[in-house]
Amino acid sequence: MKATWEKIEKNLGVLEVEVEAERVTAALDKAFNKVVKKANVPGFRKGKVPRPIFESRFGVESLYQDAIDILLPEAYGEAVEQTDIFPVDRPEVDIEQFAKGQPFIFKAKVTVKPEVKLGEYKGLEVPVQKAEVTEEEMAAELARLQERHAELVVIEEGTAINGDIAVIDFDGSVDGVQFEGGQAERHSLELGSNSFIPGFEEQVVGMGTGDLKDVEVTFPDTYHAENLQGKVAVFKVKLHEIKRKQLPELDDEFAKDVSEFETLEEYSADLKAQLESRKQDELKGVRENAVVDLAAANAEVEIPESMIASEVETMVRDFDNRLRQQGMNMDMFLSFSGQTREDLQNQMKGDAEKRVRNNLVLEVIAKQENIEVSEEEVTQELADMAESFKRTPDEIRNILAANGTLNSLNDEISLRKTIEFLVSNSVEVEAPAVEAVEEAVTEEAKAE
Structure with missing residues (x-):
């Protein structure tokens, strides 16, 4: 097999390939063995039609496409290896010659990996910072650990604030009609988490245990349910319970509880x-x-x-x-x-x-x-x-x-x-x- 590579512009070039006639014959043989299994010829069972009769009835050209499908990928792969190029996209292939007893000739327009012209890469100056931990960072980490190990305590008196867990029933409707997913009982909602429709949580803040309230919100134009996009909804909300995080004291007992250290x-x-x-x-x-x-x-x-x-x-x-x-x-x-x-x-x-x-x-x-x-x-x-x-x-x-x-x-x-x-x-x-x-x-x- 002969293969030549010619660059035509930037990262694009043409791969010209000529495959020996003997390999074309072998590919046609494989193509015949494949298609003869499905050929219907009177007087012969499927798969038993002699090659001369098949070609006289259907023509040898009927085998060409299957033979190309067999031969082209392997020939292209060999040509890529032979010319030492690195394709980065599917080639545009143009079949120039494919016939029984003749070499298989094709051209492939190929995008290849680009050439890199290196500049300076040694002695590059890189800003370096020291891995120092500030008092503020330590305080923030300890506060995070306090939050992680906080206990939820039921608040008997007072009203809900951001950070509280509000246990609520809600029943939503648009124009007086309930919509799917708009109802729930004893749902735990962390106020300030922005996990509900914008404006909902802010209106629950300030409610007390046992309070009832109509919460009015507008669904965003990008809301996942298209039928609710931009619509005004009213939720009837009942607050059953307020749970508030109680942070543990930062002391030796805390250290013992969360680690293997004593202090x-x-x-x-x-x-x-x-x-x-x-x-x-x-x-x-x-x-x-x-x-x-x-x-x-x-x-x-x-x-x-x-x-x-x-x-x-x-x-x-x-x-x-x-x-x-x-x-x-x-x-x-x-x-x-x-x-x-x-x-x-x-x-x-x-x-x-x-x-x-x-x-x-x-x-x-x-x-x-x-x-x-x-x-x-x-x-x-x-x-x-x-x-x-x-x-x-x-x-x-x-x-x-x-x-x-x-x-x-x-x-x-x-x-x-x-x-x-x-x-x-x-x-x-x-x-x-x-x-x-x-x-x-x-x-x-x-x-x-």
């Missing part, structure tokens, strides 16, 4: 160490992202729209999977948010382009610096995954192989090592103080 001082010291460790991880991620963004910004690359579109679809699928884990799906989300799938895709397009650009640059840096992945590293990665998923490394390897994602594991390790290389070859500079940044922004605004 609040010991618990606070451990908590501070955890926060510092978490902050270090966060700052590590910030530095990695910053150095990759800088290296990508210094590079020159024109990204095909097809690569961005493909990445957007990957991001949409990932988002859909996360929604399903939360008990939702894409249709529900789009209905609740008042968006279309196209709206969501447009929102993701910028991040998708950045992802593609960064990955392309990292791949080229890995080649430039001869960053390779050893079998030992792959084995360790499989072992780590096996421990996380409570499976054996061989099971994880087989699952990845069956899904066709085993090679992507190598790519992930390579990208991670390349990022580590960039970080280790970057230069830490002190992050500008907040006051200095604000002053610079102010001066710039004055100049404009």
